[in-house]
Amino acid sequence: MIENALFAPVTDLKGVGTKTAADLGSLGIYSIYDLLFYFPFRYDELQTLPLDQIMDGQKVVLKGFVATEPFVSRFGYKKSRLSFKMRIDHDVIMVNFFNQPWLKSKIEIGEEVAIYGKYNVARQSLSAFKFIAAKENDSGMAPIYPVNRHVKQKKLVSLINLAIDVFLDQVRDIVPENIREKYRLLTDQEIIQKMHHPKNSTEANLAKRSAIFREFFIFELQLALLANHDGKQAGYPKNYDLKEIAQLTSSLPFELSDDQKEVVNEIFADMHSSGQMRRLLQGDVGSGKTVVAVYAIFAAITAGYQVALMVPTEILATQHFKKIDELLRPLGVRVALLTGNTKTLERREIYRELMDGTINVMIGTHALIQENVIFKKLGLVIIDEQHRFGVGQRQALINKGDQPDILAMTATPIPRTLALTVYGDMTVSEIHHMPAGRKPIISSWKTSTQMKDVYQKMQDQLDQGFQIYAVTPLITESETLDLKNAEELHAKLSHDFPDQKVVLLHGQMPGPKKDEIMIAFASGEINILVTTSVIEVGVDVANANMMVIYNADRFGLSQLHQLRGRIGRGKTQSYCVFVADPKTDSGKARMKIIAATNDGFKLAEEDLKMRGEGDLFGKAQSGLPEFRVGDVVNNYNTLVVAQKVARDLVQQDPKLADYPTLKQVLEYKQLEQNRI
Secondary structure: OOOOOHHEEEHHOOOOHHHHHHHHOOOOEEEEHHHHHOOOEEEEEEOHHHHHHHHOOOOEEEEEEEEEEEEEEEOOOOOOOEEEEEEEEOOEEEEEEEEOHHHHHHHOOOOOOEEEEEEEEEOEEEEEEEEEEOOOOOOOOEEOOOOOOOOOOHHHHHHHHHHHHHHHHHOOOOOOOHHEEEEEEEHHHHHHHHHHHOOOOOHHHHHHHHHHHHHHHHHHHHHHHHHHHHHHOOOOOOOOOOHHHHHHHOOOOOOOOHHHHHHHHHHHHHHHOOOEEEEEEEOOOOOHHHHHHHHHHHHHHOOOEEEEEEOHHHHEEEHHHHHHHHHHHHHHEEEEOOOOOOOOOHHHHHHHHHHOOOOOOEOHHHHHOOOOOOOOOOEEEEEEEEOOOHHHHHHHHOOOOOOOOOEEEEEOOOHHHHHHHHOOOOEEEEEEEOOOOOOOOEEEOHHHHHHHHHHHHHHHHHHHOOOOEEEEEOOOOOOOOOOOOOOHHHHHHHHOOOOOEEEEEOOOOOHHHHHHHHHHHHOOOOOOEOOOOHOOOOOOOOEEEEEEEEOHHHOHHHHHHHHHHHOOOOOOOOOEEEEEOOHHHHHHHHHHHHOOOHHHHHHHHHHHHOOOOOOOOOOOOOOOOOOOOOOOOOOOOHHHHHHHHHHHHHHOOOOOOOOOHHHHHHHHHHHHHOOO
């Protein structure tokens, strides 16, 4: 482990045991450093206002004196209400704290208190969130952090505050002083203090500006170091066999599109040159990227090399394995699959056959970057949906070969200028047109009041023997979002289509169960598959001719487009219905755009224009790497500056010898990204 107290595990904090550490791990927090730099996504402004100036439902801080004894009443399972009256000048209001009975000991008659909560004008009552002792400063902003069911807001706040108290003075700057001065950036200690405890919105915005630059700077440094390292050594020309490749062409049941031919030629030129290929292939859903990858794979094999193909999910890995094995096995190619669920005995056999060169193509998930995976002669690394992997993860796989060629692929295209900034020095190839014979999917947007029309269309398709996907964003009920969840939808469709076999599939099911359902759907045993976005990748069923996406406005445009790409895989006409009742103008605009166009490149442009930082769904499907503070669209100019600064720094000091703290943070980031 890196010698720095900040990178020590969270268990070094007082009161953090293995259970709490595991819970924090679900948020991506493993060390003291992670806690310090786990920033709020928004703030509640703590305003103190006179009662007659408060709007109904407004969040405010009210200061006054406790007028009655606090009383705790209990109702339901583990539910309670702590109530007391508070006197503010000549007025008396009721204060209610829900599920915080322990506060009773802090509240005494006659004491002055400040309470933060939501005010109800008609009832003259405050639904309280936070108790503030009189001695505390009640001005400023209340930070709100991303949490989950394992880690509650209050617990996280207390741990972050403890980490700041104990470790803040050990934090050293990673952005060099001359750069900070030039761009008016805060120090790392100031960023931590002002992000977690800003006095006002101006201070919060200033801190966020510096935090965004810092995050982009780390990312671009990783890319600059890779480019610098890779640029110093040339790759190895692959002398592939065109006669053998001609056999692949003649074995295909279709002809490549012009776009596919052009991209294959670009890849072949890269592979034949003495430089290392670093190419990003962008192609719409169903545009035929996998076949292009097969040509690259087979070319590398005929030149005497092995190939690794890494994908983000087991479902996608399995699909790639089946498709590529089907195409290349007749040509004598040995293709193997390695995922987290591969059995121990099979795993050992794979390790042995990889080392002796028996396996030509290794397809898998993050499992490919484990130490035991050793190639005899790795010449080509293909990374699918590469934005789903950290820079360190990608490099860990690349390091298993001697300057192998690199082909990255994404089904969620992003504008070329943005791609070049986000993905460093990769050359971009694009497939714009669909393979011949594919009919464009007919899309429509319907509101929930038009479900009769949707049901009629579904029945028509079922009567013709076709299958249907019914997609919904959530798996179980949410208290905050009124959505049709998958379980409810499954029950409803089972009732409304009693003669059809309706089956539920979601991401929390064990892998074998998911596979079993997918196989049954592919073989036509299931008529309607009710599912979450788990089917976004991994299922190609030509007979599935229709998709109905419920609460479609809860998905990002790119994700909706990827979901829609699961249908239209056969020669028949397919239909996609987006069911949504968006309340905002932007929500309505998104539904109109997705229903009007099948062009992923156009949608990507629109998605990037419209996608706000508060878009909770589809970020992992946006074609962009995820950042905790920054947003590559809204903060694009900052990203460009960070890229320039990072490249200049690496050029001047390729080993970062003058920046030991920065070097440590980068090493830690790589360790963090390599967690499987």
